[in-house]
Amino acid sequence: MQSIQDRRAQFMALHQPGAAFLMPNPFDTGTAHILEGLRFDALATTSAGYAFSRGLKDAEGLITRDLALSHAEEIVSATTLPVNGDLENGFGDTPEDAAETVRGAIEVGLCGCSIEDYSTDPRHPYYDLELAVERIRAAADMKQRLAPDFVLTARSEAPIADAEHLEKTIERLNAFSKAGADCVYAPELIQHDDIVAALNKLDKPLNVLAGRKAFHMTRKELADMGVARISIGGGLARIAYGAFTAAAEDMKDSGTFGCFDRAVGMHDIDAFLRGRA
Template sequence: MTQTERAAAFHDLHDDLLVLPNCWDAASAAVIQHAGAKALATSSAAVAWSLGAQDGNMLDRGLMLEHLQRICAVAKVPVSCDVEGGFGDSAADLAETTRLVIEAGAVGVNLEDAFDGALRPADEAADRVRVVREAAEAAGVNLYLNARTDGYLLGAADFDDAVARAAAYLDAGASGIFVPGVTDLDEVTRLTDAIDAPVNILTGPGAPAIPALKKAGAWRVSAGSSLAGAIFGHVERATRELLEVGTYDELAGPRSWGEMNSLFG
């Protein structure tokens, strides 16, 4: 499948509910793909942790791209990349990030409208969406641009602002809108009714089940960093059992050496 075909396929997946158990390296991508995921999407937090960095626009772009290239190399399905705030404040930096992500093999991106714990002005954030769209067009790829608005995530939930930002981002070239930080089904329904594009909801422990989110109008559901957090938590539990008890119960039911090895090559 060519990159053009993968981009078209990724867009088409948003015609129905798309569930994304987010990956962070080639191994997690291969396992998630083998389990039946129709697409792969990176979690910026999980990628950063796996590389020894904090989340929150702290990771070096070159390191992120190396990881993305490895993920795309094992992928047989479309790949979307979380580019956080774009790895640079200038339009030139943002355009270059877009070009490099596409060059690595991705056909989608998430772009945040917050930086340093605060929302960018809406017109500035919309301009940045426009930069990404124009860079993707220059690269000849119909990138799926998932524009993220972080008001709810920052604890400053403002329905009217989220909807206004969504409209501005869609006018600037966004393909869909990501509203992390909201899982209340009534609020999800209000948002999906008011936003004229696929709405992405961030899920995890304590959130409504995926069928309920679909009924509320969500067309894309992401696990974000919660899958990586669960895996790393299991690693800690298994390690403590080995070190403190000397038993192996937490190691029961793993993928065997042969099963893991068969996912590559």
């Protein structure tokens, strides 16, 4: 069994330009077991998937720091793979909040985490750049003191509707990089040319979110561009809940049970779980 320190070193080493390693997001221990059995290199929690599993909407503030870290600890304990934490905006506005979240992430055995610049304030949904940078700097200082090989990912959340927005996003990502982020991530980087433009101006590994509708680039294409990491976010959870809901509606509305012809067999699930490393 690898130690958490070994897992952190393994996770850090995966972040190479062009590696485009896949980091899917389980939402409970069972899905973590299955993904490990399928031989992925690393896993990540999903704030949306976890919220759904607790009967909550994916809304800021419903999942607290304590809940998120407790869930992360369950996923870490369920796998031998490195686990990254989706820790929203660090569960508070201040640099101290971001630092405290990173401390908690390290304590529960995560190998990395992401911190967003989304403020949750509808009047000012994104932190001013100066504050956003201070939050990442505080988080980076904490991880340097406690676990230097912990991978801190800084996220820029704003939409990218045109060239001006793209430049502002790149400016933010570079500022986060200089503040100590090990990896950068803008979920709205979804167009081929925008990703290439960003990669040409970034000096840290880039994460791209592929778990969305109408995302047609392949892993090879992303690797050829120079993308280091591909995450799925709540994508697998949405597929799971969508299939569950469709089957339930089908049997309720039709009064028939053909929906179960699409179900995975019990022995198949047992085989997925037995396939764990």
